[in-house]
Amino acid sequence: MIPRRLALAAVASSSGPKSAINGLRSTPAWHWTASRSASSTATTTNQQNPDTMAAARQHSYAHTLQLPQTAFGMRPDQRLRPTYLKRTTDDLYQWQAAQTDRDPFILHDGPPYANGDVHTGHALNKILKDVINRHQLLEGRTVHYVPGFDCHGMPIEHKALQEAAKEAKKLKLPPPKLTPLEVRARARALATATVATQTAAFKGFAVMGDWDRPYLTMAPEYVTRQLKVFEKMVERGLIYRQNKPVYFSPSTQTALAEAELEYEEHTSTSVYVKMPFLTGPTDSTPVSALIWTTTPWTLPANQAIAVHADLEYAVIAAVSGEHWLVGVDRLADLPFLRTDDGEPAYTVVRTMQGRNLVGWTYRAPFKSEPCPVVAADYVTADSGTGLVHTAPGHGMDDYLTGLKHGLAVFSPVDDYGKFTSETLPELVGKPVLGDGTTAVLDLLTTQNVLVYQHKYVHKYPYDWRSKKPVIQRATPQWFAAIDAIKTEATSAVNAIAMVPETGRTRLRRYVADRSEWCISRQRAWGVPIPVVYHAESGEPFMTPQSVAHIAQVLEANGGADAWWTLPDEAFVLPEMRAKGPWKKGADTMDVWFDSGTSWTLLGSDTVADVYFEGSDQHRGWFQSALLTSIATRGHAPYKKIITHGFLVDEKKQKMSKSIGNVVAPDTIINGGSDKKAAPGYGVDGLRLWVAMAEYTRDIALGKQVLASAGEAARKIRNTCRYLLGNLHGVDASVLTLPAEGLTPLDRYVLHELGGMSRVVQAAYRSHAYYKAVQAINVFTNNVLSAVYFEALKDRLYADAPASPSRRAAQSVLANTLVHYTQAIAPILPLMVEEIYDHGRHVLTAPRADKTEADGYFVARKWEDVPAAWDQPALADDFAKLITVRNAANQLLEQLRLRKLIKTNQEAELTLSTADPTFRAFLEPYAATLQSLVVSSHVCVTETPDADAKYGSTPDHVEAGLPARLTLTARRARAHKCPRCWNYWSAAEGALCARCTAAVGGGQ
Ligand SMILES: [Zn+2]
Missing domain, CATH: 1.10.730.10 (Isoleucyl-tRNA Synthetase; Domain 1)
Incomplete structure (x- = not known):
């Protein structure tokens, strides 16, 4: 039997007046309402009603209780935010940077474009980096985090030009024709202003870093470092110039790297064109090759037809009586070779292997000389006719085929995407993606070679900045040879730590798929390609010495602007001047080359611990940093790459202005104009949202997750x-x-x-x-x-x-x-x-x-x-005790609902079980249970309390207890202590023994 004695022991050691504190809400300087928020269902059950609270205010023992005291408020004081922001960003960074006895941790910042407001995607990126930095600080490291800004390039130049046009429009003037120096001045002013606003925003997210000394890719010392990398690549023979097709954006008049393309749905005109054979076929009826293309504007540049040596081809007789050559596997798929009933509208005259066609010649629609049929491995029976129109000036595969067979790299299209005078007069000046295509179709019709045309919807590359379609066009451009360093680069990727691991495949694939990197751009706002051309022959002159000379001249003359202000002569090596005249180049470098070389800031052989950016950087910055570092240092610039996904709304839709689901970081921190619809969650709320995200996937942003x-x-x-x-x-x-x-x-x-x-x-x-x-x-x-x-x-x-x-x-x-x-x-x-x-x-x-x-x-x-x-056995015990506590709370909740008791303290609880082992387990925990339940008495017995008015029997299986347990309760028999409100007193109005000792100064 147990006994009263145990129950009393419980009384002596513990109790629980939440009531005491709720009753003292009027206590000055301490408005304790946190207890409500910090309650679970189990603990909210012990609320006081207003009557008891009123009574409590009057009792005279309030001053003897040790109530909580702190000026740390329930909400952060917004007036203190600037103080804490400064302390946790600039001040803390400076202090820790001075701790030279700690190991360094280098998180190298990927520079955002300095061309617009900071959005929540930026906030996510910078806060994730800050979490890793602050954790490293706790790990005892000195954090090296120098924020960067990508200042050059099309996005900023484009915006600067737009602003100039807007200003002119106000004055009712046409958009001004700006000189490169004017463009550069405007772009620089824009980038400088944006760096300031973005810095303020990032610091506002409590991001710690060397904000006083960020790196800017437009800074003269940055440009010097970048040109040094370029010089070393020239030295290794990795930089060359070639006239070959590149992605070219007529809307921005520049070459683009593959990383700058976005593939969009695009409607092209697809055409089937016949090209009559001049030599080859021995048939009595003339035979024409049938080709298919979705870019009819490239037909004026046609130089060959490619076939696959192992494919089977057929000469067919069409309904018109003409004889056409088509791949056998393609016959069933060509819409114009079928009657309205779906029956074949042709007869096969004879078939042959592709290899037998090689060397035949044909007449191309816009060319007088005969063109050859050549073999190429990429020709398939999956699309078209099995005979591939080949224009080496307008496609990479075609270009490579052309190299093999000595075909001309012909590309009669200018920087604006218009036909040049090198082609037929009917086409000159017409944009190839507009009227130019129509004019080509007209000419084909006139020549009676257009067999069939239809609209064709497919994914097509667009300029990621102007959002306009691009073309492939051969122009002389500068390239970095990736093939030469590919093996080194991919083996470096294998040694890098990746979070998530899937990033490795992505980065390796982007490197493996690239054989060269087009690094020249036809824009003004960037680092000049350091080259001079012979004024008469047009031959470029570029050696490590000439690049070093140019870098030195720029450095001595205030930076890259000098390229446009100083005479050509200044950039020519003295010993070469007599061999001139020379002319400096007009191209600038791809901005990925700028940002890619930012590892130069870390020191000659230093490797960053972490690069941490969005997963789109596998094809962007991670890659350009890897390639430039491998090319010049022979190792990767980072030990670990961490990537995050992108923001989506709660319906997994991409964030976009047109859908209207964009949430600005300032709105998350301070709330929107309608605080009910968009409450502010403070900097803490914003950062906690970021930290809560499983960021390796897409990250949801919306009302629910923010709340x-x-x-x-x-x-x-x-x-x-x-x-x-x-x-x-x-x-x-x-x-x-x-x-x-x-x-x-x-x-x-x-x-x-x-x-x-x-x-x-x-x-x-x-x-x-x-x-x-x-x-x-x-x-x-x-x-x-x-x-x-x-x-x-x-x-x-x-x-x-x-x-x-x-x-x-x-x-x-x-x-x-x-x-x-x-x-x-x-x-x-x-x-x-x-x-x-x-x-x-x-x-x-x-x-x-x-x-x-x-x-x-x-x-x-x-x-x-x-x-x-560590107390694993105790934790197992508590799993059971909390189950008992929940059952007890359920019972007492019922009693409160029936108005039999007002608080748990008014109840005495008996836990009875016939199982001796379970009882032996519970008995020593009687006091613990009593404080867990916040009742006045808990005792453990073999049989239920016969006098108890209220009982319940939790199912031991469901409750997760080792044996059946009966809970009974009755009103407490002792009296209420006026100080602690436990029913522990011997007489009405008297203090309990604990309180007597506490008030009396005893312990
Ligand atoms: Zn008491």
Whole structure:
């Protein structure tokens, strides 16, 4: 039997007046409402009604309770935001950068384009980088994070030109024709202004970095470094000029690299054209080759027809009586070779192998000389006619075939995408993607060679900036030879750490698929290609010495603008001047070459620890950085690549202005104009949303995810408020756990705290930040809020201030504050420094030698939890105890609903089980259960309390308990203590024994 004695023991050690605190809401300076937010369903059951609260205000023991005290508010004080932002960004960066005894951690920033406002995608990118940096700081490293800005290139030049046109329009003038220097001045002003606004925005997200000394790709010293890389590549023989087809954007009049293309749905005119054979066929009736193309405007540049040697071809007689040559496997698919009933509208005259066609000649529609039939491996039986129109000036495959067979690289199209005078007069000046195509079709019709035409919808490359279609066109361009370094580059990719691992295949594929890199652009806003051409022969002159000379002249004359201001002569090596005259080139470098060489900032052989960007950079910056570093240093510029996905809304739709689902970072922080529709979640809310995202996939942004991030941030803040509120009046010595006074519940919480801390640390180390947030949230909700904080209030508020029991509780809270704050530190820097300001008495050890390190919480390194905190057996016990606690709360909830009791403290609870083992398990935990349930008495018996009025029998299987347990309750038989409200007093109005001791100054 158990006994009364045990129940009394429970009484003596514990109790639980949430009521006490709720009853004291009028206490000045402490408006404790956090308890509501920090409640689970289990603990919200013990609410006071207004009558009791009113009564409480009058009782005279309020001043004897140790109520929480802290100025750390429920919400951050917005007036303090600038102070904390400065401390956590610039100040902290400078301080830690000066800690030379730490190992460096280099996160090399990928530079965003300095051409517009910061959007939430930027915020995501910069905050993710900041989380890794702040975690490294806690790991004891010195963080090297120099933010960069990509200043050159089409996007900025385009915007500068648009602005100039707008200004002219206001004055009713046509768009001005600007000189390169004017374009550069405007572009530079635009980039400079944008760098300033973007910097302010990034600092506003509490991103720590060397914001006073960012790297700008337009800075003269940056250009010097970039030209040094170029010089080394020239030295290795990796830079060459060639007249060959490149992607060319008529809308922006420049060559583009493949990385600058976007593939869009596009409607082309697809045509089937016959080209009569001049030599080859022995038939009595003339035979024509039938070719298919979706770019009829390239027909004037036709130089050959390609066939596959192993494909079978047929001479067919069409309905008209004409004889055409077509691939046998294509016959069934050609719409014009069928009657209205779907029957074949041709007869096969004879068939032959493709190899037998090679060497035949035909007459192309716009050319008088005969053209040859050649063999090519890429010809398939999957589309077209099996006979491929070949124009080496307008396609890479065609170009390579042309090289093999000595075909002309003919491309009668200018920078604006218009036919030049090299072709027929009917076409000259017409845009190939517009009237030019129509004119070609007209000519084909006139010549009676157009067999069939129809609209054809397919994916077609567009200029990613102007969003207009591009063409392939042969022009003399500068290239970097990727083939020569491909093996080195791909083996370097194999050695790099990748998060997620799928990035490796992507990067390797982008490198493997590329044989050369077109690096010249026909624009003004960039770094000049350092070359001079012979004024008469047009031959380029470029050697390592000439490149070094040009770089030196530019450096000595204030930067790249000098290319346009100084005479040609200045850029020619003195010993070459007599061999002139020379003319400097007009091309600039691909901006991917600019940003790709940013590793030069790190030092000659330094490798960055991490590059961390969006997954589109596998084909962009990751690749251009890899190629330039491999080409000149022989190794990759990074040890690890981490990539994130892109923003989508909650319906997984891409963010776009036209859909109207874009959310600006400022709206997330400060709220929209309608605060109900778009509440502000503060910098903490924004950052927590980022950290919660499984960022390797697409990241959802919308009301729901933001609200849940905001709610999580609020809970974390209120948890810290509870911790700080109950740690007033102690110092750092409270961190030493006492030898006595720790309850099983305290030890259980330490066990859970340790588990959380280790999971969080592992999550940060593996860059799975969302797992850290999950662990923090689970610990906050399931351990602190649902179990511990509620159970602890009686001890904290009503036990004597210096009693071992209260000190033990505070000791656990203080250690919780340390590990909890360090767990959130990489994600919520503003909150953490504010916590530090309110908790320095605990978080800073009292020392005589105060150092600057005491200025920041994160100056402390990550503290591992002592192994002694691990109590797996105790945790198993608590899983059962919390199940019992939930059953008890259910029962008491019923009693409250039936108005039989008002608070759990009014009830005495009996737990009975016939199972002796289970009983032996429960008995020592009677006091623990009593504080978990916050009732006045809990006793464990073999048989149910016969006098109990109320009972219930949880099913032991469902409840997860080892045996059947009967719970019964009755009204407490003792009297209510007017101080702690537990029903522990011997007489009406008298203090309980604990309170008598506490008030009497006893312990
Ligand atoms: Zn009391």
